[in-house]
Amino acid sequence: MAGKNRRLSASERRAQLIDVGRAAFAKNGYDATSMEEIADRAKVSKPIVYEHFGGKEGLYAVVVDREMDYVVRRIAEAIASGSPRERIERAALAFLTYVKDHPDGFAVLSQDSPSAATRGRLSSLLNDLAERVGDIFAASFKEAGYDARTAPIYAHALVGMVTFVGRWWIEVRKPAIEEVAKHMAALAWMGLRHL
Numbered sequence: 001m002a003g004k005n006r007r008l009s010a011s012e013r014r015a016q017l018i019d020v021g022r023a024a025f026a027k028n029g030y031d032a033t034s035m036e037e038i039a040d041r042a043k044v045s046k047p048i049v050y051e052h053f054g055g056k057e058g059l060y061a062v063v064v065d066r067e068m069d070y071v072v073r074r075i076a077e078a079i080a081s082g083s084p085r086e087r088i089e090r091a092a093l094a095f096l097t098y099v100k101d102h103p104d105g106f107a108v109l110s111q112d113s114p115s116a117a118t119r120g121r122l123s124s125l126l127n128d129l130a131e132r133v134g135d136i137f138a139a140s141f142k143e144a145g146y147d148a149r150t151a152p153i154y155a156h157a158l159v160g161m162v163t164f165v166g167r168w169w170i171e172v173r174k175p176a177i178e179e180v181a182k183h184m185a186a187l188a189w190m191g192l193r194h195l
Contacts, residue, residue, distance in 0.1 A: 014052050017042055018066065021059045026107035030060055067105040068129055071098050075158075076136045084146060089185030091133075091158055096177040099166035106170075110163050130159040157188060 008016060020042045024033045035056050039046045053059040074097070078090035099106045109125050134155035142148040161184055169180060 010052075013044070013048070017044075017049055017052055017059065018062055022063045022067075022104045022108060025060060025063060025111075026104035029111050030056075063105075063108055064125060067102070067109050068125070068132060070102070070105070071095065071109070071129060072132045072136060074098055075133055076140075079137065079140045084144075085185060085189045087140065088154070088158070088188050089181055092162055092184045092188075093178060093181035095158065095162040096166060096169070096181050099162070099170065100177050103170060106166060110167065126159055126163055130156045133159060154188075161188070 017038065021033075021038050024038055024041060027033075028037075033056065035046050035049055038056075038059065039049050042049070049059065053062060071094075074094040075091050078094035079087040081087075082090060109129060111125075130152075134152040137151035137155050138148040141151050165180060165184060169177065
């Protein structure tokens with residue numbers, strides 16, 4: 001383990017600032033998070049944060065991109081094989097596992113983004129996430145011989161369901177996410193199986 005007084009390399013400092021920024025944005029939202037707070041939490045000067053990200057917007061963009069990439073990768077892995085119902089359940093479980101294991105990242109993605117805050121609507125980030133998941137669903141459906149045109153429906157339904165169920169689950173932490181994913185897949189399957 002590194003000594004207390006060892007200086008972090010540029011890449012280690014950048015990773016630290018991303019972690020600190022994610023936690024601050026998750027706790028306070030974008031607008032209420034300041035560069036001073038991020039610098040204080042990281043125990044660095046503000047110019048160090050600006051040097052790495054150019055400003056709060058740059059840091060926020062990196063945090064969001066990393067979280068979205070992570071979620072999309074997990075969902076892509078989850079729906080790579082199986083029947084349509086299995087794919088839905090695996091995708092729900094992958095997203096719920098993200099909610100459980102990365103609550104700060106989930107909080108950032110499920111809050112109103114800066115551009116949406118004034119319009120008071122659901123985060124534009126979730127719409128962006130659903131579009132990316134839709135692309136993954138479309139490729140997976142096409143490869144499996146299913147109608148790829150339905151992929152955006154499944155992707156938006158998944159992101160919407162998991163976001164609201166995930167917000168509820170974070171508060172109660174029960175039942176187990178595997179059981180929650182089964183129920184969500186059953187609901188989706190009962191309603192969507194005839195499409």
